[in-house]
Amino acid sequence: QKEVEQDPGPLSVPEGAIVSLNCTYSNSAFQYFMWYRQYSRKGPELLMYTYSSGNKEDGRFTAQVDKSSKYISLFIRDSQPSDSATYLCAMRGGSNYKLTFGKGTLLTVNP
Amino acid sequence: EAGVTQSPTHLIKTRGQQATLRCSPISGHTSVYWYQQALGLGLQFLLWYDEGEERNRGNFPPRFSGRQFPNYSSELNVNALELEDSALYLCASSGGQDANTGELFFGEGSRLTVL
Numbered sequence: 001q002k003e004v005e006q007d008p009g010p011l012s013v014p015e016g017a018i019v020s021l022n023c024t025y026s027n028s029a030f031q032y033f034m035w036y037r038q039y040s041r042k043g044p045e046l047l048m049y050t051y052s053s054g055n056k057e058d059g060r061f062t063a064q065v066d067k068s069s070k071y072i073s074l075f076i077r078d079s080q081p082s083d084s085a086t087y088l089c090a091m092r093g094g095s096n097y098k099l100t101f102g103k104g105t106l107l108t109v110n111p
Numbered sequence: 112e113a114g115v116t117q118s119p120t121h122l123i124k125t126r127g128q129q130a131t132l133r134c135s136p137i138s139g140h141t142s143v144y145w146y147q148q149a150l151g152l153g154l155q156f157l158l159w160y161d162e163g164e165e166r167n168r169g170n171f172p173p174r175f176s177g178r179q180f181p182n183y184s185s186e187l188n189v190n191a192l193e194l195e196d197s198a199l200y201l202c203a204s205s206g207g208q209d210a211n212t213g214e215l216f217f218g219e220g221s222r223l224t225v226l
Contacts, residue, residue, distance in 0.1 A: 034214070043201055045217065
C-alpha cells in the first residue's frame with residue numbers, strides 16, 4: 001500500500017462548481033498536511049497548510065483533515081478557469097521535514 | 112526576493128551519460144530537497160540536504176547523488192543515465208523564517224530527457 005493515495009483524475013467541471021479533492025494515507029506519524037497547486041510547466045506552490053485534524057478556510061479554499069480516518073480533502077468553491085491546474089496533497093511527520101506527495105489530481109475548470 | 116532557481120531548464124542526454132542539475136535556494140534557506148516528477152508517478156523524494164549534510168535519501172539507486180555547497184546551493188548528479196530517468200527534476204528549499212511550518216518552496220524544475 002502506498003503511503004499517500006490520490007485519484008489522478010482528470011477532473012473536469014464547469015465554472016462556478018464546487019470541487020472536492022481527496023487523499024488518503026496510511027502513515028499514522030503524519031501530522032502536517034498541505035495542498036500544493038502546480039500549473040503546467042511550473043513548480044508546485046503551497047496553497048493550504050494544516051496541522052492535525054480540523055478545517056481551515058482561506059477564501060474560496062477549505063482544507064479538511066480527519067486523522068481518525070486518515071483522510072484529507074480540499075474544497076474549492078465558485079471554481080474559476082484560473083483554478084485549472086494539478087493539485088497535489090503532501091504530508092510529513094513532526095520531526096522529519098521530508099514531504100510525501102500524492103500523485104496529483106489534474107483539474108480543468110471550463111468557462 | 113528571488114525564488115528557488117534551477118539550471119538548466121532543459122537537458123537532453125543519451126543512455127549511459129551523466130547529467131548534472133543545479134539549484135540555488137531562497138536566500139536564508141539552509142535546506143534543499145530534490146524530487147523527481149515522472150509522468151504518472153507524482154513527486155518522488157530523492158534527497159534532502161541541510162547545512163551541507165545529506166539528511167535523508169529516497170528509494171533511488173546510488174547513481175543518483177548530490178551535494179550541498181557552503182553557500183547552500185546544491186547539485187544533483189545522475190550517472191549511467193537510463194531511459195526511465197527522463198523526468199522533471201524539482202528542487203525545493205526551506206528554512207529561515209519558514210522553518211516552523213516546513214513549507215517547501217519549489218523551483219520551476221529541470222526537464223531531463225534521456226534518448
